[in-house]
Amino acid sequence: MTRSALTTPPPDAVLPRPLPGGPAPGATLGSHYSGCFGCGEDHPTGLRLTAVTPDGVTVVATFTVGTAHQGAPGLAHGGVLATAMDEVIGMLVWLFQRPYVTARLETDYLAPVPVGTVLHMRAWCNGMSGRKAYLEAEGRIGSPDGPVAVRAAALFIEVGMEHFAEHGDAQAIIDEHHEYEVNP
Ligand SMILES: CCCCCCCC/C=C\CCCCCCCC(=O)SCCNC(=O)CCNC(=O)[C@H](O)C(C)(C)COP(=O)(O)OP(=O)(O)OC[C@H]1O[C@@H](n2cnc3c(N)ncnc32)[C@H](O)[C@@H]1OP(=O)(O)O
Numbered sequence: 001m002t003r004s005a006l007t008t009p010p011p012d013a014v015l016p017r018p019l020p021g022g023p024a025p026g027a028t029l030g031s032h033y034s035g036c037f038g039c040g041e042d043h044p045t046g047l048r049l050t051a052v053t054p055d056g057v058t059v060v061a062t063f064t065v066g067t068a069h070q071g072a073p074g075l076a077h078g079g080v081l082a083t084a085m086d087e088v089i090g091m092l093v094w095l096f097q098r099p100y101v102t103a104r105l106e107t108d109y110l111a112p113v114p115v116g117t118v119l120h121m122r123a124w125c126n127g128m129s130g131r132k133a134y135l136e137a138e139g140r141i142g143s144p145d146g147p148v149a150v151r152a153a154a155l156f157i158e159v160g161m162e163h164f165a166e167h168g169d170a171q172a173i174i175d176e177h178h179e180y181e182v183n184p
Pocket residue numbers: 006032033038086087090091094098099100101102103104131132155157159164172173174176177
């Protein structure tokens with residue numbers, strides 16, 4: 001991965017550990033929002049990604065590239081692949097049970113991804129420092145051991161739930177996330 005300094009963890013960064021009470025190894029991770037383009041089950045044209053965590057600190061997911069995802073004829077659009085990487089990384093930080101948003105996303109495209117491909121994605125955390133989480137993901141063609149077609153490195157920043165309430169749709173948060181205090 002060609003990472004910039006901005007997505008490389010500093011020396012004081014610590015690796016995350018599985019959280020007590022977090023998902024058991026092998027658990028499927030639910031969508032963070034039903035209307036999300038990446039994971040929402042109610043989105044009419046979204047990617048509808050679901051992920052599994054094998055160990056509480058990494059996630060794996062598959063994405064089947066369809067005709068709706070083309071850039072060149074018969075090939076996946078790079079922006080769609082970046083979206084899939086952003087989403088699988090977002091699913092990973094959701095494991096840590098604090099809200100984060102993407103501040104920076106870097107993507108390397110190593111091979112074209114034909115329509116019909118099942119992209120096997122994996123995401124992991126390289127370190128956390130204060131509000132910053134340094135994350136990485138890869139997408140492999142056809143199987144978990146297949147050739148790497150896309151790699152991503154990201155900096156996610158922890159925010160409060162008020163970030164979503166102030167800038168987005170507070171009622172939707174209340175409707176779907178009753179456990180959060182949106183206006184404490
Ligand atoms: C209905 C229910 C819904 C409920 C939702 C439940 C919770 C959801 C939970 C999980 C969601 C998962 C979602 C997955 C989907 C994929 C993820 C996305 O697509 S997210 C959307 C795209 N991203 C944005 O819209 C961010 C827009 N940007 C911002 O809002 C701000 O810029 C923000 C919050 C990122 C930072 O702003 P500041 O004011 O809080 O903080 P400052 O001081 O600017 O930055 C903090 C540190 O980070 C560095 N930083 C910030 N941006 C950087 C950048 N682009 N590159 C490098 N460093 C950066 C700064 O230099 C600073 O570093 P120093 O503390 O001084 O060392």
